[in-house]
Amino acid sequence: MVAMAATTLLTSDQFLAMPEELDQNGNALFRELINGEVVSMPHAAKRHDIIRGNILEALFAHLLQNRGSGLKALPDTQFIVNANDTFVPDLCVISVDRMKAGESNYIHGAPELAIEVVSPSESAAYLRIKTEAYLANGSNSVWIVFPEVRSVMVYTRDSVREFKNDQPITGPLLPGFSTPVAAFFELT
Amino acid sequence: MAATTLLTSDQFLAMPEEFDQHGNRIKDELIGGEVVKMPPASLVHDLIKNRIHELLIEYLHANPELGLKSLVEIGTQVSNADAFIPDVSVVKRSRLPGAARVFQGSPDLAIEVVSPSDTAKHLERKVDAYLQGGAKSVWVVFPEARSVRVHALDSVQKFKADQSIEDPLLPGFSNPVASFFELT
Numbered sequence: 001m002v003a004m005a006a007t008t009l010l011t012s013d014q015f016l017a018m019p020e021e022l023d024q025n026g027n028a029l030f031r032e033l034i035n036g037e038v039v040s041m042p043h044a045a046k047r048h049d050i051i052r053g054n055i056l057e058a059l060f061a062h063l064l065q066n067r068g069s070g071l072k073a074l075p076d077t078q079f080i081v082n083a084n085d086t087f088v089p090d091l092c093v094i095s096v097d098r099m100k101a102g103e104s105n106y107i108h109g110a111p112e113l114a115i116e117v118v119s120p121s122e123s124a125a126y127l128r129i130k131t132e133a134y135l136a137n138g139s140n141s142v143w144i145v146f147p148e149v150r151s152v153m154v155y156t157r158d159s160v161r162e163f164k165n166d167q168p169i170t171g172p173l174l175p176g177f178s179t180p181v182a183a184f185f186e187l188t
Numbered sequence: 189m190a191a192t193t194l195l196t197s198d199q200f201l202a203m204p205e206e207f208d209q210h211g212n213r214i215k216d217e218l219i220g221g222e223v224v225k226m227p228p229a230s231l232v233h234d235l236i237k238n239r240i241h242e243l244l245i246e247y248l249h250a251n252p253e254l255g256l257k258s259l260v261e262i263g264t265q266v267s268n269a270d271a272f273i274p275d276v277s278v279v280k281r282s283r284l285p286g287a288a289r290v291f292q293g294s295p296d297l298a299i300e301v302v303s304p305s306d307t308a309k310h311l312e313r314k315v316d317a318y319l320q321g322g323a324k325s326v327w328v329v330f331p332e333a334r335s336v337r338v339h340a341l342d343s344v345q346k347f348k349a350d351q352s353i354e355d356p357l358l359p360g361f362s363n364p365v366a367s368f369f370e371l372t
Contacts, residue, residue, distance in 0.1 A: 045289050049262035056260070060245050074238055075260050077231070099235075099371075106231070187257075187284040 009036030011083045016106075033086035047147055047188045051117050052090050054186055055145070058179035059093060066176070071112065072096050078106040085133045091115040093173065110137040113173055117145045131155050140173045150185045194221030196268045201290060218271040220313045230303065235371045236331055237275045237301045243363045244278060251360070256296065257281045264291045264298075266321040272314060274298040275329075278357065294321035297357050301329040315339050324357050334369050 010018075015033040052075060059073035073093050080086050092111035099107070114134045116127065131142045135157050142155045151164040154171065163169050166180040200218040216225045237260065244258035259277050265288075266272055277295035284291075298318045302311065311328065318326045319341050326339040335348035338355060347353050350364045 046263065046284075046291050049259060049291070050284055053257070053259035053262070056241075057245055060242055061249070064246070074234070077234060187281060 009084070010038065011036070012080045012086050013083070015086055016080070033084065036084040045119070048090075048117050048119050050186075050188050051145060051147055051184055054184050055115060055117075056091055058177075058183060059091070059174075062174055062177050062179070063093075066174075070096050071173075072099065077111070079111060080106050080108050081110050081133050081137045085130070085137075087114075087130055087133070089114040089134075090117045110134045110139040112138075112140050113143065114139050115143040115145065117147065141171055143169065145184065147185065147188065150182065152181055152184070194269070195223065196221070197265050197271045198268070200271055201265060217273055218269065219310050220317070221269040224310065232331060232371070233301050233303050236329060236368055237299075239371065240299060240301070240329070240368050241276050243367065244276065244358075244361075247358065247361050247363075248278075251358075254358075255281050256357075257284065262291055262295075264293070264295060266294050266317050270314070270317040270321070272298075272317070274318075275301045294318045294323035296322075296324050297327065297355065298323050299327040299329065301331065325355050327353065327355075329368065331369065334366065336365050336368070 010033060012033055015038065056073055056075055063069060063071055063073060071093050072095075073091065075091050076088055077092055077094075078086065078088050079092070086106070089111060092115065093113035094107065094111045098109075110133070114130075116122075116130065118127065127144060131144065134142045135155060140156065144153045144155065146152070149164075151162050152169060154161050154163060154169055156171070163181045165182050168178045168180050170177070195218060197218055200223065216223055218224070241258055241260050248254065248256055248258055256278050257280075259279065261273050261275065262277050264272050264274065264277065271290065274295060276299035277291075278297035278299075279291070279295045283293075286292075295318075298314075300306075300311070300314065315326045315328065319339060324340065328337045328339065330336070333348070335346055336353060338345045338347065338353055345354075347365045349366050352362045352364055355361065
C-alpha cells in the first residue's frame with residue numbers, strides 16, 4: 001500500500017530517489033508517478049493479458065516485415081516522461097537507438113508510440129493525464145484500448161480517432177500496419 | 189500480511205484486492221500460500237524476457253500447427269497455494285478463452301528470468317508448483333551466467349552459449365541460448 005498522501009506531489013527525480021517500498025519478503029512494489037502523484041500499478045486480469053499479448057504479436061509481425069524501421073515493440077518498460085511523470089505503458093514502440101543509449105532501468109522521454117489497455121480499475125482522469133503527458137513529451141501517438149467495446153482510440157497531438165472491427169490502425173509511425181483491430185481481442 | 193499467514197489461491201483471488209488511494213490494484217503473487225509483492229524488474233531483465241518472447245513468437249508463427257501462443261506476464265492460478273505471473277508463458281490457444289478472471293493451471297511452458305531479488309526458496313517452489321500444476325517444462329533463465337536450466341517432471345538440463353534448448357513442446361526451436369542475451 002502506498003503510504004504517500006495524495007496531496008504530496010513529487011518530481012520524477014524525487015520519485016526515483018525514493019527508497020523502494022518493500023513488502024515482508026523484501027520485494028519492491030510496482031509504482032508509477034502520474035503528474036507528481038505516486039500510484040501503485042494494478043495487476044491485470046486474463047482478458048487484459050491476452051489483449052496486450054495479441055497487440056504485441058501484431059507489432060512484432062509488422063516490425064519483422066519492416067526491419068529497416070529501427071523500431072522495437074516492448075511491454076512494461078519504464079519511462080521518465082517528464083519531471084512529474086514516470087509511466088510504465090502496457091506496450092510501447094521505441095527507436096532501437098534510444099534503448100542502446102541507456103544502461104539504466106528506465107528510458108528518458110516518451111515512447112514513439114504508447115499503448116495502454118484500459119482495466120476496469122483505471123481512473124479516466126489518470127488516463128487523460130497520461131495521454132497528454134505522452135504527447136507533450138514526444139510521443140507520435142497514443143493508443144488507448146477499450147476491451148469492453150473492442151475499440152481503440154488513437155490520439156495524436158492534433159487529433160483523436162476511433163478504430164474498431166476490421167479497421168487497421170493507420171498512422172505515420174507504422175505505415176502499412178495491417179492487423180484489424182478485431183484481432184487485438186482474439187481469444188477474449 | 190504476516191509471513192506466517194498462509195492462504196489458498198481461492199482465498200488469495202477472492203480476497204478484496206489491495207488498492208492504493210487511487211483505486212488501483214497492487215501487483216502480487218501467491219507462492220506456496222505466501223503473498224509476495226512483485227518487484228519492478230530491471231531493464232536488462234525486461235530486454236531478455238522480451239527477446240525470448242520475440243523468438244518464441246517468430247517460432248510459433250512458423251509452426252502454427254502446434255496451436256500454441258506465447259504471452260508475457262499473464263496471471264496464472266497454478267495450484268491451491270500458488271498464483272504466479274510468469275515472465276513468459278507458452279500455452280495452448282484452446283486454453284485461453286473462457287470466463288475465468290485468471291488463467292487456470294500452469295502454462296504448458298513457464299519461463300522465469302531470474303532477478304537479483306528472487307529468492308532461491310521462491311524459485312524452487314515456483315518450478316515445483318508449475319510442474320505439479322501441469323507444465324511440461326519450466327525454463328529458468330540466469331542473466332549473469334547466460335544459461336538456462338530446463339526443468340521437466342523427471343529431469344533438469346542446463347543449456348548455454350551456442351546450445352539450443354531441446355524442449356519436446358517446441359520441436360525444432362533452434363535458437364542458441366546466447367541469442368537470448370543479444371539485446372538489440
